[in-house]
Amino acid sequence: MRQTDNGTTTNNPQSGRPRCTTADQDRAITSAISANPSSTTTTIRAQQNLSCSAQTIRNRFYQSGRHGRRPAYKPELTECNMEHRMEYALLYADKPPSFWNTVIFCDEKTFSTDDDWMSWHPDIKVLPHHPKSPDQNPIEHIWAAMTRRCAQNNDNQRSRSALIRNALTAWEELSKPEGQALTQSVVASMPSRLNSVLDEGGGHTKY
Template identity: 35%
Template structure:
């Protein structure tokens, strides 16, 4: 996450540019972002500055949990729920770190071979290709039940997709596009309506199908 200038940081955190410059200067001088406390043990900073500290700590220590993030900012006296609420309010959301596959030379060679083989295929060919994103097919059509299903449907021919080539599947980008569209969806009255607000599976399906239809 790189917000760039103090102006953009202030706009993102919804605080004054003066507060941003204050903490940037303090970090350059003291090389720390610790919350100072007064004699009675209560934080002397305003909520605005506390939010800024937490957000800075989250950006710098983006693999830490919320308690560790607060501790690094000198705000360990806050509860975990309070820390999470403040970070969410600042636009920070918890995520599970992605586990990346390690590509060997054989994997790279197979990916390159696949790309070179199909690079000149006409668009009409790809119109007949069904791209899937099923976890059960993660073994590149080697799962037992997948082989059985394909055997029962001889009219379907599986492409020789390379091992460790899931990221080459264009359906990955389609899902990301649909999620973006769903989060911007509007009701008939023009009010924001997010997919997470769907209170049943049928309603969510209708939202997805509507946006999917717009892709055609």
Template identity: 30%
Template sequence: MMKQSEIYRGSIISLHRVGRTNAQIAMQLHISKPTVSRWLQRHKDTGKLTDKPRTNRPPCTTSEQDQQIRSAVERNPLLTSSLRIIEHQNLRCTQQTVHNRFYAMNLHGRKPARRHHLTEANREKRLEYALKFCEKAASFWENVVFLEEKTFYSTDRKATKVWRKNGTRYDAQHVVSDGRSGRIGAALFGGVHASGVGELTDIGPGHITGVKYVKLLEEVFLPSVRLLYLYPSQFFLLQDNSPIHNAEVVKNWFKAHPEINVLPHPPGYPDLNPIEHVWAAMEKTSQ
């Protein structure tokens, strides 16, 4: 664009030197007559066809106000509103100016991570679980079926933004607790294994119970194992620590199937089950 502008300006001077009027120059170059007059005068006064140097606008916030903006976002990176900052500090600037101050602090607007609340006891049990299984060979995990039921909820949760530095996604102050709207969309049951994905079935209306879970194990889980996993004489099953999974009727069913070894699972976070990644992909696709 700069080179093109310089060519046009040079053309104005050349046409003027050969006797063309301002109107003729404007018509030939498809520009306005005031533009022709301005560059002819600029060339006459300075002998140049360059733009005048521009002076930077003075900042619309003081260093003290910038520090207040920094303090506000550090105090509450999840709920910080640029509009609220402008109103609270009586700033005469746009929201983009406040965002620019964030960027200057190396803060970026990101979608926050979500997770369930964990107690200190939960954390200790998760660590104990990780240390117990972290050195298991790949051959061990290839003999594990990961099983779970999942209820997909509709939600009216508004998008949330957190202002944070890169690499701080899972810092406590940048994470929001997950919540549900309570409007059930669909309840599903399924499993995954190193060799493939098992049958996905609709659990149906109503809450899942121990009796209903046993029916799913018998009519959905076992046929999937026989079909996909060739039903080895012994294999492992990983399911979360839901009270339904620990119901007496469920325990009795597993006792009647000694070929299935149920792995222990710590309370809290279901994310330790890899099938959660499948559910997450399904949720993302459905949005």
């Protein structure tokens, strides 16, 4: 016990919501997920007899320094899809990293490509990226990294403002050396990604 400033050994009132799991439960959560990575949070909660939320279980795992992995989403590819992927790879597989450093990657339609807009920006070229090619878009790795950082920064507050704060913090961390190293690494992987498409005949790759 530690004597407090008020001359007693009682705990002073503390601010903030108390943790809903104990240290032993935190270790049990981490061990259970590590032993069976395909386990769902519902299963873990039932096995460990926990009353906390699924998000809390995920938070405890992330806070332990581990990272969960979702199975990679691989859209169904038709023969036509594979042909288009091959065409794109043949066009750009030999481009150097300096070329990819000038490309803006996005995973949603956030830029208009109508004739008027393009006529005002003749210096901008839209690459013929195939829509069913998440493995050819390095921004997927950036969003995954941001999701992990948001989970690590989660303080069990579920309000909209807390979500925005965590998202902004995660985004700002990308400008730090570690974040910059990640973005540079995934962008530099574009030649390898496209060569993998060629190796697989337009099919799915490891990315």
